[in-house]
Amino acid sequence: xxxxxxxxxxxxxxxxxxxxxxxxxxxxxxxxxxxxxxxxxxxxxxxxxxxxxxxxxxxxxxxxxxxxxxxxxxxxxxxxxxxxxxxxxxxxxxxxxxxxxxxxxxxxxxxxxxxxxxxxxxxxxxxxxxxxxxxxxxxxxxxxxxxxxxxxxxxxxxxxxxxxxxxxxxxxxxxxxxxxxxxxxxxxxxxxxxxxxxxxxxxxxxxxxxxxxxxxxxxxxxxxxxxxxxxxxxxxxxxxxxxxxxxxxxxxxxxxxxxxxxxxxxxxxxxxxxxxxxxxxxxx
Amino acid sequence: xxxxxxxxxxxxxxxxxxxxxxxxxxxxxxxxxxxxxxxxxxxxxxxxxxxxxxxxxxxxxxxxxxxxxxxxxxxxxxxxxxxxxxxxxxxxxxxxxxxxxxxxxxxxxxxxxxxxxxxxxxxxxxxxxxxxxxxxxxxxxxxxxxxxxxxxxxxxxxxxxxxxxxxxxxxxxxxxxxxxxxxxxxxxxxxxxxxxxxxxxxxxxxxxxxxxxxxxxxxxxxxxxxxxxxxxxxxxxxxxxxxxxxxxxxxxxxxxxxxxxxxxxxxxxxxxxxxxxxxxxxxxxxxxxxxxxxxxxxxxxxxxxxxxxxxxxxxxxxxxxxxxxxxxxxxxxxxxxxxxxxxxxxxxxxxxxxxxxxxxxxxxxxxxxxxxxxxxxxxxxxxxxxxxxxxxxxxxxxxxxxxxxxxxxxxxxxxxxxxxxxxxxxxxxxxxxxxxxxxxxxxxxxxxxxxxxxxxxxxxxxxxxxxxxxxxxxxxxxxxxxxxxxxxxxxxxxxxxxxxxxxxxxxxxxxxxxxxxxxxxxxxxxxxxxxxxxxx
Ligand code: HEM
Ligand SMILES: [Cu+2]
Ligand SMILES: [Cu+2]
Numbered sequence: 001x002x003x004x005x006x007x008x009x010x011x012x013x014x015x016x017x018x019x020x021x022x023x024x025x026x027x028x029x030x031x032x033x034x035x036x037x038x039x040x041x042x043x044x045x046x047x048x049x050x051x052x053x054x055x056x057x058x059x060x061x062x063x064x065x066x067x068x069x070x071x072x073x074x075x076x077x078x079x080x081x082x083x084x085x086x087x088x089x090x091x092x093x094x095x096x097x098x099x100x101x102x103x104x105x106x107x108x109x110x111x112x113x114x115x116x117x118x119x120x121x122x123x124x125x126x127x128x129x130x131x132x133x134x135x136x137x138x139x140x141x142x143x144x145x146x147x148x149x150x151x152x153x154x155x156x157x158x159x160x161x162x163x164x165x166x167x168x169x170x171x172x173x174x175x176x177x178x179x180x181x182x183x184x185x186x187x188x189x190x191x192x193x194x195x196x197x198x199x200x201x202x203x204x205x206x207x208x209x210x211x212x213x214x215x216x217x218x219x220x221x222x223x224x225x226x227x228x229x230x231x232x233x234x235x236x237x238x239x240x241x242x243x244x245x246x247x248x249x250x251x252x253x254x255x256x257x258x259x260x261x262x263x264x265x266x267x268x269x270x271x272x273x274x275x276x277x278x279x280x281x282x283x284x
Numbered sequence: 285x286x287x288x289x290x291x292x293x294x295x296x297x298x299x300x301x302x303x304x305x306x307x308x309x310x311x312x313x314x315x316x317x318x319x320x321x322x323x324x325x326x327x328x329x330x331x332x333x334x335x336x337x338x339x340x341x342x343x344x345x346x347x348x349x350x351x352x353x354x355x356x357x358x359x360x361x362x363x364x365x366x367x368x369x370x371x372x373x374x375x376x377x378x379x380x381x382x383x384x385x386x387x388x389x390x391x392x393x394x395x396x397x398x399x400x401x402x403x404x405x406x407x408x409x410x411x412x413x414x415x416x417x418x419x420x421x422x423x424x425x426x427x428x429x430x431x432x433x434x435x436x437x438x439x440x441x442x443x444x445x446x447x448x449x450x451x452x453x454x455x456x457x458x459x460x461x462x463x464x465x466x467x468x469x470x471x472x473x474x475x476x477x478x479x480x481x482x483x484x485x486x487x488x489x490x491x492x493x494x495x496x497x498x499x500x501x502x503x504x505x506x507x508x509x510x511x512x513x514x515x516x517x518x519x520x521x522x523x524x525x526x527x528x529x530x531x532x533x534x535x536x537x538x539x540x541x542x543x544x545x546x547x548x549x550x551x552x553x554x555x556x557x558x559x560x561x562x563x564x565x566x567x568x569x570x571x572x573x574x575x576x577x578x579x580x581x582x583x584x585x586x587x588x589x590x591x592x593x594x595x596x597x598x599x600x601x602x603x604x605x606x607x608x609x610x611x612x613x614x615x616x617x618x619x620x621x622x623x624x625x626x627x628x629x630x631x632x633x634x635x636x637x638x639x640x641x642x643x644x645x646x647x648x649x650x651x652x653x654x655x656x657x658x659x660x661x662x663x664x665x666x667x668x669x670x671x672x673x674x675x676x677x678x679x680x681x682x683x684x685x686x687x688x689x690x691x692x693x694x695x696x697x698x699x700x701x702x703x704x705x706x707x708x709x710x711x712x713x714x715x716x717x718x719x720x721x722x723x724x725x726x727x728x729x730x731x732x733x734x735x736x737x738x739x740x741x742x743x744x745x746x747x748x749x750x751x752x753x754x755x756x757x758x759x760x761x762x763x764x765x766x767x768x769x770x771x772x773x774x775x776x777x778x779x780x781x782x783x784x785x786x787x788x789x790x791x792x793x794x795x796x797x798x799x800x801x802x803x804x805x806x807x808x809x810x811x812x813x814x815x816x817x818x819x820x
Contacts, residue, residue, distance in 0.1 A: 031744065032747060034745075038734070049662075061653035064652075072642065075624065075627045079627060079628065084632075085631055087564040089566075093568075100618060100621040107613075111610060111656070111660070112606065119599060168744055168745070168746075169745055194430075195432070202735075204666060207596065208594050210529060210595070228744075232737045236424065236433055239352075
C-alpha cells in the first residue's frame with residue numbers, strides 16, 4: 001500500500017504510457033497490469049479476434065473524434081466575433097447534407113460486416129472436446145466436469161488475510177478451475193440463485209449465468225497459465241468477491257488432475273447445481 | 285390553433301402570494317422554477333452519493349464503506365436520483381415548462397392544473413425514493429432492478445417495494461407532463477408558428493414527450509409485475525413458476541433505452557438554441573435537425589437488447605440488434621455536423637452557455653464513438669459490465685446532459701430571474717467542471733479495457749492507478765459544483781438587471797421579446813408570427 005501511494009508523485013501520464021508498452025509485450029499476464037490502458041493480452045482465438053476487430057474500429061473512432069476537434073478548433077479561431085464580425089446567412093447546402101448522411105452510413109456498413117462475423121464466431125462451436133459446467137451461487141462459483149465422471153466442486157475467494165505470497169488479492173480462490181490448454185471446451189452456464197456473469201477478460205469470455213436457463217459458449221485456451229476474472233453481473237452484497245481463476249495445464253497434466261480431483265471431490269458431486277445459496281455474509 | 289379564451293382572460297395581474305402561490309401553482313413559470321429547485325436538491329444528494337463511491341474506490345482495499353449492501357444502495361440511489369430527479373426534472377419539467385409556452389407564443393400550458401399535479405407527484409416520488417434507501421438495507425439492485433436479485437427472496441423487506449412505488453409516481457408524473465406538453469405544442473402555437481417554424485428546443489421537447497408517453501407505460505407494467513411477484517405470489521420473472529427473469533430485462537430495456545434519449549434529446553434542443561444564438565446565425569439544416577431527433581426517437585425503440593448481449597440471447601437476435609443500433613450513428617452524425625456547420629461562417633461569441641455547448645459537442649462525440657464500438661455484440665464480450673460502459677454512458681448521456689443543463693441555465697437565467705450571472709465565475713465554473721469530468725471519466729475507459737467490472741466496492745490492486753486519477757477528477761468536479769451553487773446565490777443576491785434581450789441579434793426566439801424577468805403572465809396578446817422568418 002505504502003509503495004503504491006508513493007508512486008503518486010511520479011508523473012502519471014508518463015507511467016501510464018510506459019505501462020501500455022509493457023503490457024503489450026507482457027508474457028502470459030492473465031490479469032491486468034498497474035496503469036494498464038489497453039486490453040489484457042489475448043489468450044484465446046476469440047480474444048485475438050476481438051482485439052483485431054477493435055484495432056479496426058478504433059482507427060475509425062479516433063479519426064471521427066480528431067475530425068470534429070480539428071473542425072471545432074478551426075471554427076473557433078476563424079469565425080470568432082473578432083475575426084469574423086459579420087455572420088453569413090448560409091443555412092443549407094444539399095451536397096454537404098447528403099454527404100454527412102451517406103458517409104456515416106457507409107462507415108456503419110463497413111463496421112457491421114466484421115462485427116457480425118465476430119459475433120457468430122464467438123457464439124459457439126459445433127463439437128467440443130469436453131464440457132465444463134459453470135454454476136453461479138451467491139457468492140462463489142461451482143464447477144462440474146460432466147465428461148469426466150461429473151465430479152464437482154466450489155471455488156471460493158481467499159480472504160485477504162489468508163493470501164499466500166504470489167496470490168493476487170480478490171482474484172484468488174481456494175479451488176481454481178483446471179482446464180486443458182489447446183482444447184476446444186464447451187461451456188455451459190446456469191445459476192442456483194440470482195443472475196451472475198462468468199467473465200475472463202484475457203480469454204474474451206463473458207456470459208450470464210441465469211437461474212432456470214442454460215447458456216452456452218466455448219473457449220480454447222492458447223497456452224498454459226493462470227487466467228483471472230470476476231463476476232460481471234450485480235448479484236448482491238458480495239458481488240465483488242466471487243472471482244474466477246482458471247489454471248490452464250497441458251492435456252497430460254489435466255488427465256492427472258482429473259484423477260486426483262475425482263477422489264478429492266467425491267463427496268461433493270451430488271448437489272453442486274441445486275444447492276440453495278448459503279447465506280455467506282462476509283463482514284469485514 | 286391558439287387558445288383565444290385563455291388569452292382574453294388575464295390582463296389583470298393578480299396572483300396568489302405566499303405558500304399558496306407555490307403549492308397550488310398553475311403557472312408554467314412557477315412550476316418550472318419548482319422543478320429546477322427540486323433538480324438542484326436531488327443533484328446535491330445524488331452527487332454526494334457518487335462522491336462517496338469515488339472516495340471508496342480511491343484506493344484498493346475497503347476504505348470506509350464496510351457494508352457492501354450500502355455500497356450497492358449508493359450506486360442504485362445515485363442512478364435513480366440523477367436520471368429521474370435531476371436530469372428529467374431540470375430539462376423536461378424545468379426548461380420545458382418555462383420555455384415551451386414562451387417560445388411558441390402560448391400564454392401557459394394546455395392543462396395548468398395537471399401541470400401542478402405532475403410536479404407534486406415527482407416531489408412525492410423523491411421522498412419515497414429517499415425513504416426506500418434508508419429502509420431495511422435499502423435497494424441494492426442497481427438501477428436495472430434485475431430479478432431474481434430484486435425479488436423478495438433476495439431483497440426481503442419493503443425497500444424495493446418503496447422504490448417501485450417511487451418510480452410509479454415519477455412515471456405517472458412524466459406521463460402527465462408529456463401529455464401536457466404534447467397538447468400544448470400541437471394546439472397552442474401562436475398564429476403563424478407552424479410546426480416547421482418551431483424552435484428546435486420545442487421540437488426536442490415534443491420528441492421527448494412522445495418517448496415518455498410510449499416508454500413509461502412499459503416500465504410501469506414491468507414494475508407492477510415485479511411488485512406482484514414480490515408481494516402476491518405471482519411468478520412473471522421466476523422460472524420455478526413458469527416465468528422468466530430475462531422477460532424483465534426486455535421490458536426494462538424497452539423502457540431503458542428510450543430513457544437515455546429522454547435524458548439527452550432536450551439537451552440537443554438547448555444546445556441548438558445556444559449555438560444558433562452565439563453564432564448569430566439560424567441553425568444549419570433546420571429540418572434535418574428536427575427530423576434527426578424524430579428518427580433517433582423512433583429507432584431508439586427498436587434497439588433495446590444491445591444492453592443484453594451477454595444475457596444469452598441467440599446469435600441471430602443479437603445480429604439484428606447490432607445492425608439496428610449502428611444505424612443510430614447516422615442521425616447522430618447529422619446533428620453533430622449541423623451544429624458545426626451552424627458555427628461555420630458565424631460571428632462567434634463565447635459566454636458561459638456557449639462554452640458549455642462546445643464542451644457538450646466534445647463529450648457527446650467521445651461518448652458517441654464509444655457507443656458505436658459498444659454496439660457490436662462481439663466487443664461486449666470485453667466490455668459489458670466493465671468501467672468502459674460506465675465511462676461511455678457518463679460521456680454520452682449523463683455528463684453531456686449536465687453540460688446542456690448548465691448551458692441552458694446560463695442562457696436563460698437572465699430571463700428567469702431578471703439578473704445577470706457573474707460572467708467570469710461562470711467561465712471558471714465551466715473550465716473546472718469540464719476538466720473535472722474528463723479527469724473523472726476518461727481513465728475509466730482504461731479500467732474497462734483492462735477488464736475492471738462495475739458495481740464493485742473494491743478491486744484487484746493493479747487497477748489502482750486510474751481509479752485514483754478518476755477519484756481526483758470527482759473531487760475537482762464536486763468543487764466546481766460548489767462553485768456553481770455560489771454562482772446561483774450570487775446571481776440572485778447581487779446580479780445586475782438584464783434587458784429583455786440580453787444576447788443581442790442572435791437571440792431570435794420569442795422568449796427574448798418579453799421582459800426579464802418574464803412577467804407572471806406572458807403572451808396574453810398572442811404574437812403574430814405569420815409574417816416573420818422562421819424562428820429557428
Ligand atoms: C458528475 C458527477 C457524477 C459522478 C461523479 C458519477 C459517478 C458514478 C459512479 C462512481 C458510478 C458507479 C459506477 C459503478 O460502480 O458501476 C455511477 C453510476 C451511474 N451513474 Fe453516475 N456519476 C455522475 C453523474 C451522473 C449523471 C448526471 C447521471 C444521469 C443522468 C448518472 C447516471 C449514472 C447511472 C445510470 C449509473 C449506473 C448505476 C448502476 O450501475 O445501476 N451519473 N456514476
Ligand atoms: Cu456478481
Ligand atoms: Cu440502449
